[in-house]
Amino acid sequence: MSAAQTPQPVDAAENRRRWQAVGVGLVAAFMTLLDVSIVNVAVPSIDRALHATPSDLQWVLSGYALTFGLALVPAGRFGDARGRRNAFVFGIVLFTATSALAGLATSPAWLIAARLLQGAAAGVVNPQVIGMIQQLFRGPERARPFGLLGATIGISTAVGPLLGGLLIAIGGEEHGWRWVFFVNVPVGIVAAILGWRLLPGRPHGQPGWRRLxxxxxxxxxxxxxxxxxxxxxxxxxxxxxxxxxxxxxxxxxxxxxxxxxxxxxxxxxLFDLRLFSFQSYTLGSLIALVYFGGFTAIFFIFTLFLQNGLGYSALIAGLAITPFALGSAATAVLGGRIVNRFGRPLVAIGLFGVVLGLAGTVAALHLAPHAPAPWVTAGPLLVAGLGSGLVIAPNQTLTLAQVPVPQAGSGAGMLQTGQRIGAAAGIAAVGSLFFSSLADSHGNWTTAFEQSLMLATGVIALALIAALVDILRTRNHAEH
Structure with missing residues (x-):
């Protein structure tokens, strides 16, 4: 396997077309990743409308993540072998159809089945977006599109509760939850059409079929x-x-x-294990797994704390997370542009910012227990968001920098599989502490939130330690 190729000049028309393709991919990534978190605020409405049991609701939330993680590597490999455009359009069409089915659900079983298929479709789409960036861009020029993709990942995860709250407020408590799914349909139709027109097909000379x-x-x-x-x-x-x-x-x-x-x-x-011979891929995958273990859990417990504990509406709960999303968006694009200059230290700075911001959130709630929680947490969450933007996109760029284009899809799929496993483990661990602390403190929601947020912060601190160890090892090798 060879390292990333030297960038070749492209003409203006080709450059415009590849950025249009990236735009379509980012919209699709945003839509599929948004559905990881947007449904959280719709759970009370779904419960009332479909008379769902707690187990049903858990599968509505978790089934999506389960099939999402399951499809990533095989779908990435399929895109490598058969062309990313075919896999992308198939995934988008399936995602759009299953979104419509979810919105039309009349029973918990119907909704769960639709969510399982919807998650699998999301797992088909996402590796194609990263593989497409690997295919269309070379070397240092990948930093900018990966920066935009990192911003998309951060924003979609953080802004999901806000958009969900808005849709429920517009559609009403009884049927607003259906619009959480229906909103994907027009976007998906446009993305499928533009994806077929703009995404690259199978490269010339590449075999039409390889055994999968x-x-x-x-x-x-x-x-x-x-x-x-x-x-x-x-x-x-x-x-x-x-x-x-x-x-x-x-x-x-x-x-x-x-x-x-x-x-x-x-x-x-299916997956070339030699990718783990690249230190950048191995360490970056580890950092992503651990970071998502703390990062994703934050929004799960924050939404529970604000809505169920403090009685805020779904819309206010979503607005409270907006500072994190804005901070992440601001620095993700910047991080993508400067990562080639600063390398892994930039990721370490971002991780330190996240740890500092989350610790500040705990301190703010502890020092001002009677102040409105959305206000006192806005500043620290903004700091955490600014740090997060310097983690996801730069780490993704560094992780995939040496991955050859023929393995781009499966390499990206394995990276994202680690992220999904980390997210599931983090939500399980942090959520378990949240609920046990709630019981031990006799219903003190603030105490439960503070303790579980400190656990999430500790998990992210482990990713910071891994980044620092790599920086010190690299520096020692350079000196010798």
Whole structure:
């Protein structure tokens, strides 16, 4: 495998077309990632409209994340082999159709089935966006589109509750939740049409079909499901035996790695393990996994704290998270542009900013317990958002910098699979502490939120330590 190729000059028309393709990809990524968090604020309305049980609601939220993570690597590999445009358009069409089905649901089972398919469709789309950037841009010029993608990831995750609150306020408590899904339909139709027109097809000279390693797909799928299931069902499955699924899943993933190494001797594997020989890919994947373990959980517990604990509306709860989203948007684009100059230290600065902002959020609530929570947390969350923008996009750029274009889709898929596993583990761990602390403190929502937010902050601090270790090791190698 070779390192990233030297950028070649492109004419104005070709440059305009590739940025149009990136624009379509970013809209699709925003739409699919938004559905990770936007449904949280709709849960009370869904509960009332469909008479759903707690287990039903958990599957509405977690089923999406489960099938999302399951589809990422096989879909990325399919895009590498058959062309990213085909996979992208198929994923968008499926996502649009299942969004409409979710909005039309008349029973919990119907809604859960639609969400499972919707998550799988999102898992098909996202690796194609990253693979497309890898294919259309070379070397340092990838930093800007990855910066925009990082901003999209950060904003979509943080702004989901706000948009959900707005749609419910407009559509009404009874039917507003349906618009959370219906809003995807017109956007998806336009994205599918433009994606077919603008995204690159299969490169000339690339084989039309490569075997997609069905045994590898099966082993990876079983391993990911075994790890994710006890995490996404943490509140519903009370038996401690559920945690036995995680070591079982890890064992299956070890078998997957052994199979891939053997399979690669004769054919193109589902995932090329040699990517982990690149320090940038290995460390960046680890940082992403750990960071998403703390990052995603923040919005889960903050929404519960504001709505269920303090009685704020879905709209106000969404607005309270907006400072984080704005900060992340502001620095993600900047981070993408300067990451080639500063490298991993930029990610470390961002992680420090997130830790500082979240610790400040806890301090603000503790020092001003009677002040309106959305106001006292706005400043610290803005600092955390500014830091987050310097983490996601730059880390993604550094992680994928040496990944060859033929492995771009599967490499991006594995990176995002780690993010989904990290997010599920973080929500399970932080959410578990939140609910247990709520019970121990006899319903003190502020105490529960502060303790669980400190755990999320500690998880992100682990990612900061990993980045600092890499910086020190790199500096020592340079000196010797």
């Amino acid at each position: 390693d069905p045994v590898g797909v099966l082993l990876l799928g079983v391993g990911v499901v075994l790890i994710l299931l006890p995490l996404v069902q943490e509140q519903q499955w009370r038996t401690p035996w559920k945690w036995a699924l995680i070591p079982a899943g890890l064992a299956v993933l070890v078998a997957f790695g052994l199979w891939e190494r053997r399979y690669a001797q004769h054919r193109e594997p």
